Amino acid sequence: MTQSTAIEPVFDRLLQVAVEVFAEYGFREATVREICSRAHVNAASVNYYFRSKEALYSQALAFAFRETNRLYPQDAALDKSLPPEQRLAVFINNFLHKLLDDSQLGLHSKLIAREIADPTNALDDIMETAIVPQIALLEDIIRQILKYPVDNVVVQRCLLSILGQCLMFKHSRSIIDHLYPDLVADAAAIQAGAEHITQFSLAALSRLTLPKE
Amino acid sequence: MTQSTAIEPVFDRLLQVAVEVFAEYGFREATVREICSRAHVNAASVNYYFRSKEALYSQALAFAFRETNRLYPQDAALDKSLPPEQRLAVFINNFLHKLLDDSQLGLHSKLIAREIADPTNALDDIMETAIVPQIALLEDIIRQILKYPVDNVVVQRCLLSILGQCLMFKHSRSIIDHLYPDLVADAAAIQAGAEHITQFSLAALSRLTLPKE
DNA sequence: AATAATTTCAAACAACTGTTTAATACAAGC
DNA sequence: GCTTGTATTAAACAGTTGTTTGAAATTATT
Numbered sequence: 001m002t003q004s005t006a007i008e009p010v011f012d013r014l015l016q017v018a019v020e021v022f023a024e025y026g027f028r029e030a031t032v033r034e035i036c037s038r039a040h041v042n043a044a045s046v047n048y049y050f051r052s053k054e055a056l057y058s059q060a061l062a063f064a065f066r067e068t069n070r071l072y073p074q075d076a077a078l079d080k081s082l083p084p085e086q087r088l089a090v091f092i093n094n095f096l097h098k099l100l101d102d103s104q105l106g107l108h109s110k111l112i113a114r115e116i117a118d119p120t121n122a123l124d125d126i127m128e129t130a131i132v133p134q135i136a137l138l139e140d141i142i143r144q145i146l147k148y149p150v151d152n153v154v155v156q157r158c159l160l161s162i163l164g165q166c167l168m169f170k171h172s173r174s175i176i177d178h179l180y181p182d183l184v185a186d187a188a189a190i191q192a193g194a195e196h197i198t199q200f201s202l203a204a205l206s207r208l209t210l211p212k213e
Numbered sequence: 214m215t216q217s218t219a220i221e222p223v224f225d226r227l228l229q230v231a232v233e234v235f236a237e238y239g240f241r242e243a244t245v246r247e248i249c250s251r252a253h254v255n256a257a258s259v260n261y262y263f264r265s266k267e268a269l270y271s272q273a274l275a276f277a278f279r280e281t282n283r284l285y286p287q288d289a290a291l292d293k294s295l296p297p298e299q300r301l302a303v304f305i306n307n308f309l310h311k312l313l314d315d316s317q318l319g320l321h322s323k324l325i326a327r328e329i330a331d332p333t334n335a336l337d338d339i340m341e342t343a344i345v346p347q348i349a350l351l352e353d354i355i356r357q358i359l360k361y362p363v364d365n366v367v368v369q370r371c372l373l374s375i376l377g378q379c380l381m382f383k384h385s386r387s388i389i390d391h392l393y394p395d396l397v398a399d400a401a402a403i404q405a406g407a408e409h410i411t412q413f414s415l416a417a418l419s420r421l422t423l424p425k426e
Numbered sequence: 427a428a429t430a431a432t433t434t435c436a437a438a439c440a441a442c443t444g445t446t447t448a449a450t451a452c453a454a455g456c
Numbered sequence: 457g458c459t460t461g462t463a464t465t466a467a468a469c470a471g472t473t474g475t476t477t478g479a480a481a482t483t484a485t486t
Binding site: 245257266 | 443445447
Binding site for chain 1: 239241242326327329330331332336340344345348366367369370371373374376377378379380381382384385387388389391392393395396406409410412413414416417419420421
């Protein structure tokens with residue numbers, strides 16, 4: 001009897017290839033035959049090891065989340081002894097690299113971005129375990145930067161402002177590549193992008209702390 | 214008697230229904246039969262009036278762009294006699310309403326957002342006519358706000374920061390609905406969101422004008 | 427080595443896809 | 457009337473999809 005945690009070559013190969021293909025084509029356009037072909041296994045293997053294409057997708061999505069958080073842990077951002085401005089810088093830099101990594105990890109985040117932009121039933125399972133904690137972390141950092149107690153809604157809107165700047169690079173990549181191809185050319189460009197978002201956001205946050213007229 | 218009937222020609226009905234269905238399901242998952250069924254026409258009509266499903270999609274996408282720009286023209290943002298801060302406020306407010314409109318227009322922008330997040334061949338045609346002018350407008354506004362001549366890259370990054378905050382509401386709607394459902398509840402919430410993004414961005418821009426290191 | 431359990435495989439299945447076809451309905455013009 | 461061009465229709469087509477099947481190959485257990 002096979003469990004989901006069992007270590008089997010074919011099982012693992014299918015999972016990894018599934019992330020690739022689902023990221024490239026999306027759930028519907030990706031075909032079981034393509035996945036099996038790339039994994040060099042018979043076309044019936046998906047239904048043998050996983051129950052169905054949908055179950056494979058669900059597991060591939062969970063796998064992608066696990067991998068991104070394993071390879072880019074948010075340790076430094078979690079360290080509450082650091083000044084919150086620095087924690088924000090680390091968070092953004094980490095997050096952006098996670099999104100734009102050219103290696104296999106880029107595929108992970110591509111799959112995740114697809115799921116967020118066009119959710120399937122699998123998103124609900126992921127939301128609580130993988131997304132909410134990240135959001136809570138960023139919320140905590142923002143609240144510390146704002147210092148003075150502010151309305152929850154203000155914190156939430158600032159969070160969306162920061163997150164939106166980062167996700168822009170993933171969700172609207174087609175536009176960026178067309179308009180400003182140099183902006184995401186290499187690792188240095190990503191670093192520079194992260195620094196800009198950090199500066200932009202810190203500048204905005206520091207202004208919001210001042211009482212307005 | 215056929216002339217006095219209020220129903221629109223088959224061609225127009227197909228185009229409108231196509232926007233609906235493509236926005237709801239995406240290009241691949243949307244079926245010709247579903248579109249024809251909702252339009253109450255025979256399944257062969259798509260190939261009769263349009264050449265193919267792909268050609269229908271291309272025309273539906275162009276139609277969606279035309280509609281959004283017709284119903285939410287950027288007149289005020291174009292008015293160079295206004296102070297740039299006010300033009301930015303108008304631009305963002307306009308853009309956000311365009312994205313989050315609950316009416317038929319919401320479908321238009323949903324279709325567009327799909328295309329941007331997961332481009333097909335149809336995007337290239339749209340890019341020059343519909344997207345580039347909007348970008349150029351926003352670039353112009355930002356450059357005026359920054360006052361002092363700055364590197365093009367700085368302007369570009371600020372533009373992406375602002376655009377990203379807006380598009381967040383469209384591309385990551387699933388997350389927002391899950392975490393902060395009240396933030397996009399009604400027209401007032403959208404207005405408040407636009408005001409936040411404007412304040413957030415103006416605060417950041419005014420800080421960036423100061424010489425740093 | 428013999429038996430049992432598991433894994434692999436080619437083939438078939440049933441449902442669905444976009445598209446084509448060929449017959450029909452219908453209007454306008456002569 | 458008839459002809460002509462357009463519009464609509466049901467049916468069929470050809471291809472792809474996820475999934476199932478049942479036999480063969482492989483591995484594990486005794």
